[in-house]
Amino acid sequence: xxxxxxxxxxxxxxxxxxxxxxxxxxxxxxxxxxxxxxxxxxxxxxxxxxxxxxxxxxxxxxxxxxxxxxxxxxxxxxxxxxxxxxxxxxxxxxxxxxxxxxxxxxxxxxxxxxxxxxxxxxxxxxxxxxxxxxxxxxxxxxxxxxxxxxxxxxxxxxxxxxxxxxxxxxxxxxxxxxxxxxxxxxxxxxxxxxxxxxxxxxxxxxxxxxxxxxxxxxxxxxxxxxxxxxxxxxxxxxxxxxxxxxxxxxxxxxxxxxxxxxxxxxxxxxxxxxxxxxxxxxxxxxxxxxxxxxxxxxxxxxxxxxxxxxxxxxxxxxxxxxxxxxxxxxxxxxxxxxxxxxxxxxxxxxxxxxxxxxxxxxxxxxxxxxxxxxxxxxxxxxxxxxxxxxxxxxxxxxxxxxxxxxxxxxxxxxxxxxxx
Amino acid sequence: xxxxxxxxxxxxxxxxxxxxxxxxxxxxxxxxxxxxxxxxxxxxxxxxxxxxxxxxxxxxxxxxxxxxxxxxxxxxxxxxxxxxxxxxxxxxxxxxxxxxxxxxxxxxxxxxxxxxxxxxxxxxxxxxxxxxxxxxxxxxxxxxxxxxxxxxxxxxxxxxxxxxxxxxxxxxxxxxxxxxxxxxxxxxxxxxxxxxxxxxxxxxxxxxxxxxxxxxxxxxxxxxxxxxxxxxxxxxxxxxxxxxxxxxxxxxxxxxxxxxxxxxxxxxxxxxxxxxxxxxxxxxxxxxxxxxxxxxxxxxxxxxxxxxxxxxxxxxxxxxxxxxxxxxxxxxxxxxxxxxxxxxxxxxxxxxxxxxxxxxxxxxxxxxxxxxxxxxxxxxxxxxxxxxxxxxxxxxxxxxxxxxxxxxxxxxxxxxxxxx
Numbered sequence: 040x041x042x043x044x045x046x047x048x049x050x051x052x053x054x055x056x057x058x059x060x061x062x063x064x065x066x067x068x069x070x071x072x073x074x075x076x077x078x079x080x081x082x083x084x085x086x087x088x089x090x091x092x093x094x095x096x097x098x099x100x101x102x103x104x105x106x107x108x109x110x111x112x113x114x115x116x117x118x119x120x121x122x123x124x125x126x127x128x129x130x131x132x133x134x135x136x137x138x139x140x141x142x143x144x145x146x147x148x149x150x151x152x153x154x155x156x157x158x159x160x161x162x163x164x165x166x167x168x169x170x171x172x173x174x175x176x177x178x179x180x181x182x183x184x185x186x187x188x189x190x191x192x193x194x195x196x197x198x199x200x201x202x203x204x205x206x207x208x209x210x211x212x213x214x215x216x217x218x219x220x221x222x223x224x225x226x227x228x229x230x231x232x233x234x235x236x237x238x239x240x241x242x243x244x245x246x247x248x249x250x251x252x253x254x255x256x257x258x259x260x261x262x263x264x265x266x267x268x269x270x271x272x273x274x275x276x277x278x279x280x281x282x283x284x285x286x287x288x289x290x291x292x293x294x295x296x297x298x299x300x301x302x303x304x305x306x307x308x309x310x311x312x313x314x315x316x317x318x319x320x321x322x323x324x325x326x327x328x329x330x331x332x333x334x335x336x337x338x339x340x341x342x343x344x345x346x347x348x349x350x351x352x353x354x355x356x357x358x359x360x361x362x363x364x365x366x367x368x369x370x371x372x373x374x375x376x377x378x379x380x381x382x383x384x385x386x387x388x389x390x391x392x393x394x395x396x397x398x399x400x401x402x403x404x405x406x407x408x409x410x411x412x413x414x415x416x417x418x419x420x421x422x423x424x425x426x427x428x429x430x431x432x433x434x435x436x437x438x439x440x441x442x443x444x445x446x447x448x449x450x451x452x453x454x455x456x457x458x459x
Numbered sequence: 460x461x462x463x464x465x466x467x468x469x470x471x472x473x474x475x476x477x478x479x480x481x482x483x484x485x486x487x488x489x490x491x492x493x494x495x496x497x498x499x500x501x502x503x504x505x506x507x508x509x510x511x512x513x514x515x516x517x518x519x520x521x522x523x524x525x526x527x528x529x530x531x532x533x534x535x536x537x538x539x540x541x542x543x544x545x546x547x548x549x550x551x552x553x554x555x556x557x558x559x560x561x562x563x564x565x566x567x568x569x570x571x572x573x574x575x576x577x578x579x580x581x582x583x584x585x586x587x588x589x590x591x592x593x594x595x596x597x598x599x600x601x602x603x604x605x606x607x608x609x610x611x612x613x614x615x616x617x618x619x620x621x622x623x624x625x626x627x628x629x630x631x632x633x634x635x636x637x638x639x640x641x642x643x644x645x646x647x648x649x650x651x652x653x654x655x656x657x658x659x660x661x662x663x664x665x666x667x668x669x670x671x672x673x674x675x676x677x678x679x680x681x682x683x684x685x686x687x688x689x690x691x692x693x694x695x696x697x698x699x700x701x702x703x704x705x706x707x708x709x710x711x712x713x714x715x716x717x718x719x720x721x722x723x724x725x726x727x728x729x730x731x732x733x734x735x736x737x738x739x740x741x742x743x744x745x746x747x748x749x750x751x752x753x754x755x756x757x758x759x760x761x762x763x764x765x766x767x768x769x770x771x772x773x774x775x776x777x778x779x780x781x782x783x784x785x786x787x788x789x790x791x792x793x794x795x796x797x798x799x800x801x802x803x804x805x806x807x808x809x810x811x812x813x814x815x816x817x818x819x820x821x822x823x824x825x826x827x828x829x830x831x832x833x834x835x836x837x838x839x840x841x842x843x844x845x846x847x848x849x850x851x852x853x854x855x856x857x858x859x860x861x862x863x864x865x866x867x868x869x870x871x872x873x874x875x876x877x878x879x
Contacts, residue, residue, distance in 0.1 A: 061797065061823075064821075064823065065820065065821055138820055144842075146840065146841070146842055148835070148840060150831055150835055150840070152840075152841045152842060155819065155820075155827075157823070157853075159853050159854070160823075160853065242853055242854070243854055258681075261678075263683065263852075263854045281876065283876065284875070284876035287876055287878050288876060288877075288878060290878075291878035291879060292878075295878070295879055377481065386872075399575065399871050400485065400558055400575075401484075401485055403481075403484065403577065403580075403869075404869065405869050405870060406869065406870040406871075406872060407575075407869060407870070407871055407872070408871070408872040408873070408874065409872070409873050409874065410873070410874045410875055410876050410877070411570055411872050411873070411874030411876075411877045412874075412877060412878040412879055414878070414879040415568070415570055415872060415874075415877065415879060416870070416872075420566065420568060420570070420572075420879075421566070421572045421870065421872075422564075422566050422572060432683075433577075433579050433580060433662055433867040434579070434662070434663055434683045434854070434855045434867070435854045435855040437867050437868060437869055437870075438869060438870045439870070447853040447854070447857050448857060449823075449824065449825050449826065449827060449857055449858060450825060450826040450827070450836070450841065450857075450858045450859070451819050451826075451827055451828070452806075452826060452827070452828040452829070452831050452835060452836075452841075453828070453829050453830070453831070454828065454829065454830045454831030454832075454835075455704070455830055456701065456703065456704035456707055456708060456830055456831075457708075457830070457831045457832060457835065458707050458708060458710075458711035458712075458715070458832040458834070459711060459715055459832055459834040459835060459840075
C-alpha cells in the first residue's frame with residue numbers, strides 16, 4: 040500500500056470502529072461475557088493454527104536476524120495459548136464496570152445528581168511483537184464496552200491475524216459486530232501515524248513497549264495517550280526502619296526480577312543506620328552478582344562499591360545494577376525521589392508513624408508504599424483483575440490501569456419536571 | 460520582547476511554577492484557606508485600585524474599537540469585586556480534596572491498597588478578557604494544591620495585574636510561594652504557544668473561551684487539554700411524557716438564557732404526541748420571539764415554522780432559534796442525539812421507566828437527564844461548589860469540572876515487610 044492507500048485504509052478502520060463502539064457500548068454484561076468465553080474457546084480449539092502461524096512469524100524473524108530477547112517475546116508456546124484463554128475467562132469473571140451509577144444524591148434544587156461509568160469509545164493499542172497482548176487487549180477493551188484497534192509488532196503479523204480470527208468468531212457468536220476489535224493488517228509504519236492522529240475515530244491510545252516507541256508516539260499523537268515511560272523506583276530505609284524488613288524489602292525489590300519497571304533502581308539509606316545495615320545488605324547483593332554504585336559515604340563504608348555518577352541517579356538499569364545514596368534525613372530522601380525518580384513506585388521502610396505519613400503524602404509517584412516491596416506495583420496485585428499497562432501520567436489514569444482506566448464517567452440527573 | 464525573550468521568559472515562569480507546585484502540593488488545608496481568605500480581603504480592600512486598573516483597560520479597549528459584548532465581559536463593577544471576594548471565600552469553605560484516601564482494602568497477599576487524591580501539579584489557564592476568571596482560577600488551583608499559570612485576554616492586562624498583586628499578597632501572608640500563581644505579563648501571543656508546549660513544566664491546560672480559541676489550542680498543544688467545545692443540547696419529549704413537565708422543561712431549556720452552552724438547541728418530539736403538544740409549545744416560543752426551524756412534519760403542523768436544513772441539526776445557535784424534529788421512536792431520538800449532538804447535555808421527558816433507563820444508558824453525553832431542564836448542567840447545581848469549566852472530552856474529566864477535576868489519584872500501599 041502507498042501512503043494514500045494507508046490513509047484511506049486507516050480511515051475506514053476508524054469509521055468502522057466508531058460505528059462498532061456505539062453498539063458495544065450498549066451491549067449488556069452477559070453478551071460481552073459470552074463473547075469473551077467464545078473467544079477463549081476458539082483460541083484453545085485453534086491451538087495448532089496459532090502455533091503454526093507463530094512458527095511462520097519466528098521463521099521470518101530469524102531470517103531477519105531479530106534479537107534473541109525479541110524472539111523470546113514473540114514465541115508462543117502451548118502454555119502461552121492456555122494462558123491467553125485463561126486470561127480471557129478471568130476478564131469475563133470481572134465485574135462489569137459499565138453503567139455503574141455512583142454518588143447519586145439530592146441537591147437543594149430537588150434534582151438528583153450522580154455519575155454513570157461509561158466506555159471511552161475507541162481505544163488504539165500499539166504494542167511490540169507479543170501475541171498474548173492481542174488477546175489481552177481485545178478482552179479488556181471489549182469488557183469495558185470499547186471498540187479496539189490493535190497494532191501489534193509487524194514480526195507477529197501471522198499469529199496476530201490467527202488470534203484476530205478467534206476474536207471475530209467470539210464477537211459473531213455473541214451477536215456483536217466483528218469490527219469491535221480490528222487488527223491492523225498492514226505492517227507499514229505509516230499506519231501508526233494515521234492511528235494516533237485520527238481524532239474523530241480514536242479516543243485514546245495505549246502504547247505498550249520500549250521508551251523509544253512511547254516517546255515517539257506521545258510526540259506525534261493528536262489523540263490522548265495513556266503512557267508508561269521510565270520506572271526509576273526507590274526504597275528508602277529510614278532511621279527507624281525494622282532491620283529485618285529493610286533487608287527483606289531491599290533484597291526483593293532489586294533481585295526478584297531485574298527487568299521489570301517496578302524493580303528498585305536506587306536505594307536510599309538514612310545516615311544514622313547505614314553502617315549497621317549496609318554491610319549485610321551489600322553482601323546479599325554481591326552474592327547475587329549485583330553491581331553497586333554508591334555515593335562517597337557508601338563507597339567509604341564498603342570498598343567494593345563503585346562510584347556513582349550524577350547520571351546514575353536517574354538511570355533505569357533494568358539489570359543487576361543498583362545505585363545507593365546515603366541521605367541525612369527524610370526530607371533529603373523525599374527531595375531525591377521527587378527530583379531523580381520517574382514518579383513510578385517508591386517505598387519507605389520505617390516503624391515511625393509520622394515519617395510514614397509524610398512519605399505517603401509528599402512523594403509524588405503513581406504508587407507510594409510503606410514497608411512493602413516495590414515489586415507489588417501491578418494491576419493483579421492491586422486487585423484490578425487485569426492490567427492494560429501502567430501509567431506514569433497524572434491525567435486520567437495514574438499507576439496500574441485496569442478496566443476502570445478504559446472508562447469515563449458521565450453525569451446522570453434525575454428530576455420531576457425541574458426547571459431553573 | 461522578541462520570540463527568544465518570550466521563550467526564556469516562559470521557561471522561567473514554568474520552572475518557577477514547577478518548584479512552587481511542590482510546596483503548594485504539601486501545604487495543609489488551613490494554610491491554603493488562610494491564603495484564600497487573605498486574597499479575598501486584599502481584593503475588597505483594593506477595590507478602587509482594581510476599578511481604576513479596569514478603567515484603563517476599558518479605555519484602551521474602546522480606543523481599539525472592541526465589540527460591545529467583549530467590553531461588557533471586560534467591565535468590572537463594585538458588585539464584580541464583591542463577587543470575586545465571595546467566590547474565594549466559598550472556595551475556602553469547600554472540603555479539601557487533597558490527601559483523601561479511598562478504597563483502602565486488604566489484598567490476598569496481605570498488603571493494603573488504596574488511592575490518595577493528589578494535585579495535578581501545574582495548571583495553565585488561557586481565557587478571554589474577563590477579570591473575574593483570574594481570581595476564580597487562582598482560587599481553584601490553589602485549593603486543589605496546584606500551581607497556576609494564568610494567561611488572560613490582553614485587553615484585561617492592567618486589571619489582571621492588580622488582581623495578581625492581591626493573590627501574591629495572600630500567598631505571602633499564608634507563607635506560600637508567590638510563584639504558586641503567576642499571571643503572564645506579556646500580551647504577545649507567542650507566550651501562549653510556549654505555555655501549551657512546555658511539557659516539563661505544565662501538566663494540563665484549561666482553555667476558557669470561544670470555540671476558535673479552544674480548537675487552536677487543542678491542535679497546537681503538546682500538554683493535555685481539558686476542553687469545552689460545542690453545546691448542542693437536546694430535549695426529547697417521549698410519547699409517554701407528562702404534558703405539563705414537557706412544556707415547562709422545553710420552555711425553560713430554551714428560553715431561560717439563550718447564550719449559555721447548556722441551552723437546548725434542538726427539540727425532538729415523538730410522532731404520536733406531536734399534534735397534541737406542538738401547538739401549545741410553538742405558541743410559547745413565538746410569544747417569546749423564538750424562531751422555529753422544523754422538519755417537514757413539524758412544518759406541516761404549524762405553518763409559521765421555517766424549514767430546517769441538514770446544518771440546523773448540528774448548529775449551536777446561542778440565540779432565540781430552535782430546531783424541531785419529529786421522531787418515530789426512542790431509538791431514532793437516541794440516534795439523532797448521538798449523531799448530531801455535541802455530547803454535552805441531553806434530557807428525556809417521560810413517565811416510562813424503561814425508556815428513561817435506556818436513554819440514561821445509551822445517550823453518550825457528559826450529562827444525561829430525565830425530566831430536568833438542560834440548564835441544570837452546571838458545577839454549582841451539581842454540588843461541585845465551583846467550576847473551572849465544562850469538559851466535552853471523555854478523558855480525565857467529563858462534564859462540569861470542579862476541584863476534583865484539578866486532581867489525580869495515586870496508589871498508596873501499606874505493608875508489614877511484604878515481599879513478592
